[in-house]
Amino acid sequence: MPRVKFQTLTEPMFYILLCLRSEYCGMDIMERVRSMTRGRVTIGPGTLYNLLEQFAGAGMIRETGSDGRRRNYVLTDKGRRALEEQYLRISAQAEDYIRFSGEAGTHGEH
Amino acid sequence: MGSTKRRMELFSFYDRTGIQAHLEKMAQKGWFLEKIGSLLWRYKKGEPRRLRYFVTYYPEASGFDPAPSEGEQSFQKYCRAAGWELAAANAQLQIFCSGGENPIPIETDALLQVENVHRAFKKTFLPTYIAIMLLGILNLCTRLMIYRIDPIEALSANSGLYLVINSIVLILLGGSGIFGYLRWHRRAKAAAETDGSFVETRSNRNFQKLMLAIVIIGFLLWFFTLGSWLWPIAAMALVMVTLELLLVFGVKALLKRLGAPARAGFAAVMISAVLISVGLMAAFLAVIFIGVDSGRLGPDEPAGHYEYMGSSFPYYRQALPLTVEDLVETDYGDYSCRLSREESVFLTRIEGRQDARIGAFDEPEISYTVLIPGLSLIYGICLEDALEHEPLYQALMPLDPAPWRAEEVWQLYSGEHPLNSYVIAYKDRVVSFRADWELTQGQIDTAANIFQSSDLWSLD
Numbered sequence: 001m002p003r004v005k006f007q008t009l010t011e012p013m014f015y016i017l018l019c020l021r022s023e024y025c026g027m028d029i030m031e032r033v034r035s036m037t038r039g040r041v042t043i044g045p046g047t048l049y050n051l052l053e054q055f056a057g058a059g060m061i062r063e064t065g066s067d068g069r070r071r072n073y074v075l076t077d078k079g080r081r082a083l084e085e086q087y088l089r090i091s092a093q094a095e096d097y098i099r100f101s102g103e104a105g106t107h108g109e110h
Numbered sequence: 111m112g113s114t115k116r117r118m119e120l121f122s123f124y125d126r127t128g129i130q131a132h133l134e135k136m137a138q139k140g141w142f143l144e145k146i147g148s149l150l151w152r153y154k155k156g157e158p159r160r161l162r163y164f165v166t167y168y169p170e171a172s173g174f175d176p177a178p179s180e181g182e183q184s185f186q187k188y189c190r191a192a193g194w195e196l197a198a199a200n201a202q203l204q205i206f207c208s209g210g211e212n213p214i215p216i217e218t219d220a221l222l223q224v225e226n227v228h229r230a231f232k233k234t235f236l237p238t239y240i241a242i243m244l245l246g247i248l249n250l251c252t253r254l255m256i257y258r259i260d261p262i263e264a265l266s267a268n269s270g271l272y273l274v275i276n277s278i279v280l281i282l283l284g285g286s287g288i289f290g291y292l293r294w295h296r297r298a299k300a301a302a303e304t305d306g307s308f309v310e311t312r313s314n315r316n317f318q319k320l321m322l323a324i325v326i327i328g329f330l331l332w333f334f335t336l337g338s339w340l341w342p343i344a345a346m347a348l349v350m351v352t353l354e355l356l357l358v359f360g361v362k363a364l365l366k367r368l369g370a371p372a373r374a375g376f377a378a379v380m381i382s383a384v385l386i387s388v389g390l391m392a393a394f395l396a397v398i399f400i401g402v403d404s405g406r407l408g409p410d411e412p413a414g415h416y417e418y419m420g421s422s423f424p425y426y427r428q429a430l431p432l433t434v435e436d437l438v439e440t441d442y443g444d445y446s447c448r449l450s451r452e453e454s455v456f457l458t459r460i461e462g463r464q465d466a467r468i469g470a471f472d473e474p475e476i477s478y479t480v481l482i483p484g485l486s487l488i489y490g491i492c493l494e495d496a497l498e499h500e501p502l503y504q505a506l507m508p509l510d511p512a513p514w515r516a517e518e519v520w521q522l523y524s525g526e527h528p529l530n531s532y533v534i535a536y537k538d539r540v541v542s543f544r545a546d547w548e549l550t551q552g553q554i555d556t557a558a559n560i561f562q563s564s565d566l567w568s569l570d
Contacts, residue, residue, distance in 0.1 A: 010219065010306075012218065012219060026188070027187065027188055027191045030188075030191065030192060030214070042214050042218060043214075043218055044192065044214050044215045044216045044217050044218035044219075045185075045188035045189045045191060045192040045194065045214070045216055046166050046185070046188070046189065046216035046217045046223075046226075047216075047217050047218045047219040047222055047223075048188060049184065049185045049188045050219075050222050050226065051219075051222070053181075071184065
């Protein structure tokens with residue numbers, strides 16, 4: 001089923017927003033996300049550029065300034081809420097997993 | 111070998127997989143993409159090496175942008191930060207290369223990639239494909255209209271066949287471009303939404319090469335089966351088309367160099383294309399008209415001109431298969447004898463006429479048209495065309511075909527008066543024959559011998 005735009009965030013989207021809780025240079029996000037996830041999540045430069053443009057268009061981030069071609073961004077309130085909601089969703093899923101995977105082990109259910 | 115070379119690369123715009131594989135192969139041979147032109151791609155020579163190429167799209171770009179926009183430059187800067195250098199770009203198409211072992215792909219989100227390509231498709235490539243298809247459909251409709259109005263004219267010239275083939279090629283190219291893209295888009299979007307995977311593109315280069323080959327072969331066949339008098343006109347038409355393309359591209363390049371904004375540049379190029387087209391066509395027609403009028407251009411040059419009542423008239427001295435002298439004795443020596451022949455795979459049309467000078471009303475004259483269908487199914491069309499008459503004041507009456515040794519014969523009547531006009535249907539040809547006297551049996555016999563002969567129709 002196609003996801004509704006930004007209603008749920010993919011991993012790259014989540015980590016970009018996470019980076020931008022404080023002001024950050026857009027170009028440096030690629031390396032930052034890689035180090036945050038220990039190489040598990042990689043974002044291509046084209047994908048990063050497009051997501052930053054889309055987040056800015058959706059009002060979830062804003063540009064704080066640019067130094068030549070280096071643009072800096074930071075989360076807006078809307079972006080913070082989206083990030084928070086995603087975190088709560090993931091947390092709820094993690095809790096459900098812990099709760100029910102234990103039950104399945106005991107009762108043989110899936 | 112020079113340090114640069116140019117090639118026509120027949121890739122569909124969305125064929126990332128094919129383009130990347132091709133460029134990587136070229137790099138291993140020491141040829142590196144330098145520029146993507148409107149028709150040709152330019153490569154520069156260097157040390158063969160292993161390069162990774164990545165094709166991506168920047169939908170906001172336009173072929174009329176005087177320079178890369180700030181956004182486009184940012185995009186390219188992001189790619190450079192990840193180890194990708196811009197190899198070449200043309201409007202939305204951006205091709206990057208990297209010498210790294212395993213560089214991070216420029217696009218890592220399949221759904222975003224599909225959306226990007228789709229935006230580029232809707233903005234530029236879809237209108238282009240539609241324009242190509244519409245051009246083909248328009249050409250085809252024009253040919254069909256000409257066929258409706260004058261089927262013999264449409265069928266007897268190879269140029270008509272060539273235009274029909276070209277029209278079909280354009281429709282197929284435009285249609286296959288749209289269909290191929292939409293098929294990939296549907297599969298790629300479904301895969302991206304389901305599990306985030308990328309779908310490779312399928313190349314249709316071989317199909318495009320086939321279409322190009324058909325156009326070139328068709329053109330060569332058409333050109334070399336033209337009457338020699340048409341070669342200067344065909345050459346002028348080619349020069350005109352080439353000149354138009356050069357001028358329009360030149361205007362576009364000039365506007366970009368002057369820094370004209372994209373929209374203004376696009377409008378200016380469209381307007382200049384129309385003006386250049388109209389101007390060149392007017393010049394072309396003027397040259398044709400003057401050339402034909404002066405006798406320098408035309409299927410045949412008159413043998414001379416004669417004066418009658420203050421006007422000048424051309425006369426011809428061409429060999430005719432059937433002449434007045436074959437039918438009657440005459441010592442009139444000022445006949446104009448003119449023969450024309452048009453031939454295609456469908457039909458051969460031969461028209462002959464022998465006319466006395468204007469004012470010599472008593473001299474016998476003849477004219478005839480012979481239609482020889484190349485395909486049996488064209489025969490009916492030839493017969494129908496020959497039997498055309500004005501039903502209000504003319505009628506066609508069947509005659510005994512035996513004197514003509516034909517399948518069927520009709521004579522044209524005006525009211526109740528028989529005219530010396532006949533339509534003679536032979537097994538393999540249809541003849542329309544007019545004499546301005548009543549033919550005797552002997553004369554019919556002579557004419558029938560000649561009309562049925564195949565040797566005498568050769569112009570060699």
